[in-house]
Amino acid sequence: MIKTMLRSAVAAAALSLAAGTAMAEPLKFAHWVPPAHTLTASTIEPLQAAVADSGLEIQVYPGGELGAGPLEQYVRVVQGVADLVWGLQGYTSSQFPLTMISELPGALPEGMTGYDMLWNAYEAGQLDGEFPGTVPVALWLSEPNVFIMKDHDIRTPEDLAGLKIRVSGSAAAAAVEALGATPVQMPAGEIYNSLQTGLIDGVITGASAIGDFKLDEVANSYTLNAPLGHISFYVVMNKAKYDALPEEQKAALDAIKGRPLSQSAEEGWIARADQVIEEISNTGDNTVYTLTDEERAAFEELTYPIRDRVVGEVGGAEVLATMQGQ
Incomplete structure (x- = not known):
């Protein structure tokens, strides 16, 4: 069902944007958590800062403002409701059977980062089929x-x-x-x-x-x-919107997408985890x-x-x- 919905959404999105021109309006970044979530400082703000000088603006819609339901994030970006979304592969595990390997106990070697793991496979073309209609902007793993x-x-x-x-x-x-x-x-x-x-x-x-x-x-x-x-995460962008970006804006996005933004995200998750563990350890009632x-x-x-x-x-x-x- 998920794959059928995605195929239909990809086809519809491609048709609707085929005759479009480069967008002047801000890109819409949708997610379903509050603005104070780790996602904002670790991922969204670095992305916004990296593209700001190119004139590319990214407007954020937190807390499900562009549609309730974390499980629908990927379909939402393919349909063009949002231009960028954050989500968890695990929520629709059947769409990401190979990506989900990274989450398994013992899959991540000691001393290796999760984002390197995922980008190793993506850049080798082994995960292409799991991200139809989109361009991955960041892929990373959580803390243990x-x-x-x-x-x-x-x-x-x-x-x-x-x-x-x-x-x-x-x-x-x-x-x-x-x-x-x-x-x-x-x-x-x-x-x-x-x-x-x-x-x-x-x-x-x-x-x-x-x-x-x-x-x-x-x-x-x-x-x-x-x-x-671990848990795997993605930030993906509607492919037609990405392809339609002016060259300067696309170059600015390309400079941070992939491993650089993924590193920022993963390190943010790990830092937040360390902070939380210290906090719950010091309360005395846990x-x-x-x-x-x-x-x-x-x-x-x-x-x-x-x-x-x-x-x-x-x-x-x-x-x-x-x-x-x-």
């Missing part, structure tokens, strides 16, 4: 996923038996199932109420989300250093626990085989090797 729990301390895989754990996409869902819990997929904006009301027992996501979505108000136990993978190497190994025995199985299912061995710089 952690357990964010309400009234449950996680030290061993057995501690997760029978619990309902929110995940953002298929990679985390596979890991949760391997650990004996039930994955519940929902957008980040729904986590707070779901955790507060007991619809879910916990969350797997990056620590930055604790601060960005105020999860510290409803969670009270956090476990770090578990092999739970349990913040870092698994020992021995404790981590017990989780690795269950989650690392998931990486190999999923890579095999999507025929992604070559893509993973390219991502890892092999």
